[in-house]
Amino acid sequence: MKRFLFLFTICIAFSSCQENVKFNTPGFQAQKDDVFWRANDARAYVSATGKLTIEAFTSYEKVTLNANSKNNGTYIVGTTNANNSATYHSNFNDTIIDYATLAVPGPVNSVALINGGTGYASDCTQQPPNNEYVCTLDHDTTGGTGSGLKVALVANGSGVVTSIIKVTARGNGYVPGDIVTVALGGVNCKVRVLNTQNSNGEIQITNYDNVNFTVTGKFKFSAVNINSNPLTGPLLNFQYGEFYKVPIYPSM
Numbered sequence: 001m002k003r004f005l006f007l008f009t010i011c012i013a014f015s016s017c018q019e020n021v022k023f024n025t026p027g028f029q030a031q032k033d034d035v036f037w038r039a040n041d042a043r044a045y046v047s048a049t050g051k052l053t054i055e056a057f058t059s060y061e062k063v064t065l066n067a068n069s070k071n072n073g074t075y076i077v078g079t080t081n082a083n084n085s086a087t088y089h090s091n092f093n094d095t096i097i098d099y100a101t102l103a104v105p106g107p108v109n110s111v112a113l114i115n116g117g118t119g120y121a122s123d124c125t126q127q128p129p130n131n132e133y134v135c136t137l138d139h140d141t142t143g144g145t146g147s148g149l150k151v152a153l154v155a156n157g158s159g160v161v162t163s164i165i166k167v168t169a170r171g172n173g174y175v176p177g178d179i180v181t182v183a184l185g186g187v188n189c190k191v192r193v194l195n196t197q198n199s200n201g202e203i204q205i206t207n208y209d210n211v212n213f214t215v216t217g218k219f220k221f222s223a224v225n226i227n228s229n230p231l232t233g234p235l236l237n238f239q240y241g242e243f244y245k246v247p248i249y250p251s252m
Contacts, residue, residue: 025244025245026042026043026214026243026244026245026246026247027042027242027243027244027245027246028042028054028056028063028241028242028243028244028246029241029242030219030220030238030239030240030241030242031237031238031239031240031241032236032237032238033236033237034237034239037058037238038058039056039057039058039063040057040058040059041056041057042054042055042056042057042243042246043055043246043247043248043249044214044215044246044247044248044249045248045249045250045251046070046248046251047251048251050069050070050071051066051067051068051069051070051083052065052066052067052069052070052205052208052215053065053066053067054215054243054246056243056246060090060091060092061088061089061090062088062089062090063086063087063088063238064085064086064087064088064089065085065086065203065219065243066083066084066085066086066203067083067084067203067205068081068083068084070205070208070215071205071208072205072206072207072208073204073205074202074203074204074205075202075203075204075205076110076194076195076200076201076202077101077195077199077200077201077202077203077221078101078102078103078104078109078176078194078195078196078199078200078201078221078222079103079176079177079194079195080103080176080177082103084203085100085101086100086101086201086203086219086221086223086238087099087100087101087223088100088223088236088238095229095231096227096229097225097227097229097231097232098225098226098227098229099223099224099225099226099235099236100199100223100224100226101195101199101200101201101221101222101223101224102199102223102224102226103175103176103177103195103199104175104176104196104198104199104224105145105146105173105174105175105196105198106172106173106174106196106197106198106199107170107171107172107174107196107197107198108146108149108167108170108171108174108193108196108197109167109170109194109195109196109197109200110167110194110195110200111149111151111164111167111180111191111192111193111194112164112191112192112194113161113162113163113164113189113190113191114179114190114191114192115188115189115190116155116160116161116162116189117159117160117161117182117185117186117187117188117189117190118158118159118160118185118186118188119159119184119185119186120139120153120155120159120160120161120182120184120185120186120189121155121159121184121185122153122154122155123135123136123137123138123139123152123153123154123165124136124152124153124154124165133154133165135152135165135166135168137152138150138151138152138168138169139151139152139153139182139183139184140182140183140184141180141181141182141183141191142180142181142183143178143179143180143181144174144175144178144179144180144193145173145174145175145178146171146172146173146174146175146178147171147172147173148169148170148171148172149167149169149170149171149174149180149193150167150168150169150171151164151165151166151167151168151182151191152164152165152166152168153165153182153189155185159185159186161182161185161189164191170197174193174196175193175196176193176194176195176196177192177193178192178193179191179192179193180192180193197222198222198224198234198235199222199223199224200221200222201219201220201221201222201223201238202219202220202221203217203218203219204217204218204219205217206218209245212245213247213248214245214246214247214248215243215245215246215248216243216244216245216246217242217243218241218242218243219238219241219242219243220238220239220240220241221237221238221241222235222236222237222238223235223236223237223238
């Protein structure tokens with residue numbers, strides 16, 4: 001019986017801890033290189049042009065998220081648009097560490113369709129019960145600064161590519177902004193490389209509260225080491241990030 005009560009007490013304590021994580025206000029937390037990380041303080045600013053900046057602090061760390069708008073939506077980082085970015089700064093015992101989502105070369109992380117072309121056949125079909133796409137084929141690409149990129153696509157009945165479902169081979173040596181041509185079909189479908197595996201991620205704003213002046217959303221990013229500190233790795237990953245009711249302060 002005593003053992004049961006002890007286990008019950010532990011469960012209650014663990015549950016309470018989870019509730020604090022979920023409902024901490026304001027809150028800013030994530031998995032930093034697979035280890036739970038939480039800021040001691042977080043605050044947001046909106047510039048005169050509507051750009052949003054969120055800063056989160058521990059005693060010696062700072063994470064900064066930048067989005068080119070305060071409106072609800074998803075903002076991709078690691079692209080050629082420097083207005084959307086994420087950075088990490090640490091200064092512990094006079095050791096400075098900096099990471100940032102720069103537009104750097106590497107294997108492709110994500111792409112965007114810019115021209116559907118003509119004469120293409122689909123690589124993917126929707127399957128029940130959830131109508132998820134299953135891809136059994138893919139297409140090679142040519143162009144850009146790298147090589148080896150392959151994509152799986154969906155085309156309509158007229159042979160026009162309507163979407164790129166996934167990157168099936170990431171290749172290497174590509175840079176954000178590269179324009180590649182999808183093989184086969186009319187050889188006229190164009191795709192832009194958005195970011196690479198070395199530097200990517202997204203900031204998702206789910207609620208910008210104009211009444212209480214708070215912002216809520218999610219984030220994730222992989223960033224590169226920008227000061228070449230030999231004591232740290234080349235990449236830093238923040239995953240499963242959330243910011244909750246972060247207060248908005250007057251613009252800096």
